[in-house]
Amino acid sequence: DVKVTQSSRYLVKRTGEKVFLECVQDMDHENMFWYRQDPGLGLRLIYFSYDVKMKEKGDIPEGYSVSREKKERFSLILESASTNQTSMYLCASSLAQLTSYEQYFGPGTRLTVT
Amino acid sequence: AQTVTQSQPEMSVQEAETVTLSCTYDTSESNYYLFWYKQPPSRQMILVIRQEAYKQQNATENRFSVNFQKAAKSFSLKISDSQLGDTAMYFCAFMNLSGGGADGLTFGKGTHLIIQP
Numbered sequence: 001d002v003k004v005t006q007s008s009r010y011l012v013k014r015t016g017e018k019v020f021l022e023c024v025q026d027m028d029h030e031n032m033f034w035y036r037q038d039p040g041l042g043l044r045l046i047y048f049s050y051d052v053k054m055k056e057k058g059d060i061p062e063g064y065s066v067s068r069e070k071k072e073r074f075s076l077i078l079e080s081a082s083t084n085q086t087s088m089y090l091c092a093s094s095l096a097q098l099t100s101y102e103q104y105f106g107p108g109t110r111l112t113v114t
Numbered sequence: 115a116q117t118v119t120q121s122q123p124e125m126s127v128q129e130a131e132t133v134t135l136s137c138t139y140d141t142s143e144s145n146y147y148l149f150w151y152k153q154p155p156s157r158q159m160i161l162v163i164r165q166e167a168y169k170q171q172n173a174t175e176n177r178f179s180v181n182f183q184k185a186a187k188s189f190s191l192k193i194s195d196s197q198l199g200d201t202a203m204y205f206c207a208f209m210n211l212s213g214g215g216a217d218g219l220t221f222g223k224g225t226h227l228i229i230q231p
Contacts, residue, residue, distance in 0.1 A: 042221040050216040105159035
């Protein structure tokens with residue numbers, strides 16, 4: 001089974017802190033994604049990556065950056081956390097080849113910024 | 115850009131009943147996939163069913179089936195013989211294949227489905 005893991009289930013940070021959210025997948029997937037989930041808004045794409053060291057902005061990249069130094073790991077970085085970044089963050093991965101295009105999701109990190 | 119609309123924020127049905135969740139989308143693309151994902155209280159997103167836009171036949175997976183109306187840009191999910199374990203948030207999602215599937219999903223806002231015993 002594909003496994004996508006995220007470093008924390010719950011995280012509490014203070015305003016202005018630098019925050020790292022880590023995601024690791026074990027199925028050699030090329031594509032990796034970071035989404036933000038808020039009640040009443042669904043999931044929104046923050047950044048995605050289709051290869052090591054490659055990154056593309058999604059729909060809401062402001063206030064975030066990402067890093068992909070290894071194929072299996074995709075990090076989301078909040079350079080200076082703000083209270084409006086309190087949210088659930090979901091990581092996902094998928095194969096690049098012609099497939100079903102299914103994305104496999106991690107369990108999510110609920111981040112609270114105080 | 116594409117948009118996905120789920121017009122039912124919450125639905126509640128009795129166990130064993132059939133329920134239909136609605137989803138409409140807007141796109142100018144011709145090559146795309148549509149998905150329904152389920153998110154139970156455990157928060158783990160699980161793929162329920164997928165539909166390729168070029169296929170006219172509606173996808174089915176056991177008790178789950180879709181009604182895909184391409185011209186109307188409609189993609190509803192039917193759950194037959196609903197079970198308590200079907201209680202979850204359900205998200206409709208769109209994938210544009212012009213980027214080879216690497217571009218991410220566009221999600222609707224979700225429908226909270228509650229199955230009553």
